Amino acid sequence: MDTTQTLNWQHFKDALLQNPSLDLQFQYAENKWVDASYHITEIKQAPIVSVDCGGVMNNWTEIIVQLWEPSEKQQERAMKVRKALSIIEIVEKKLPLDGSGIVKIEFGNSQFDTRQMYPGNIQVVGENLIVDLQPDFTQCKAIERGGSCGTDEKGDECCSTTEKPKVELKTLAVVADCCTPGSGCC
Numbered sequence: 001m002d003t004t005q006t007l008n009w010q011h012f013k014d015a016l017l018q019n020p021s022l023d024l025q026f027q028y029a030e031n032k033w034v035d036a037s038y039h040i041t042e043i044k045q046a047p048i049v050s051v052d053c054g055g056v057m058n059n060w061t062e063i064i065v066q067l068w069e070p071s072e073k074q075q076e077r078a079m080k081v082r083k084a085l086s087i088i089e090i091v092e093k094k095l096p097l098d099g100s101g102i103v104k105i106e107f108g109n110s111q112f113d114t115r116q117m118y119p120g121n122i123q124v125v126g127e128n129l130i131v132d133l134q135p136d137f138t139q140c141k142a143i144e145r146g147g148s149c150g151t152d153e154k155g156d157e158c159c160s161t162t163e164k165p166k167v168e169l170k171t172l173a174v175v176a177d178c179c180t181p182g183s184g185c186c
Contacts, residue, residue, distance in 0.1 A: 015129070016081050037070050038067045043064070105131070119133060
């Protein structure tokens with residue numbers, strides 16, 4: 001299953017449901033694997049509401065699966081997919097997860113700063129279901145809508161929806177006796 005675009009929760013869960021007897025492995029960089037002793041410590045559902053640089057409101061939901069590596073290796077083989085599904089079942093009994101939510105895997109260890117990554121290619125290799133994690137990225141939604149970001153001379157093409165008001169500065173006449181010691185104004 002190639003998921004070069006963001007993967008929603010239902011498709012991610014379906015990939016797990018199709019392979020319950022396999023070992024669930026996560027690759028976070030080239031030839032770097034989450035240790036087989038990992039735990040799924042929590043699953044978070046995060047509704048995101050934002051306003052982009054063009055003044056457009058956006059909203060979406062993220063489903064974040066947090067992985068943790070214990071400091072001591074506890075086992076040689078990764079958890080079975082069915083174990084991950086049992087954790088998902090426990091979570092979904094208390095928190096119904098949005099099937100269209102964007103899946104992110106949160107992971108870090110002593111050699112890899114904690115970050116949220118997208119599940120990329122998910123494939124069966126031998127007795128393993130391997131989830132290849134891809135880095136998260138930033139983007140400009142104005143560009144995605146067909147606009148541009150900061151390419152005009154003023155650098156604010158996408159960052160403003162209305163013309164900025166002009167501010168006029170006026171010099172005020174100074175009264176000589178105002179606010180001098182003993183004038184009584186203060």
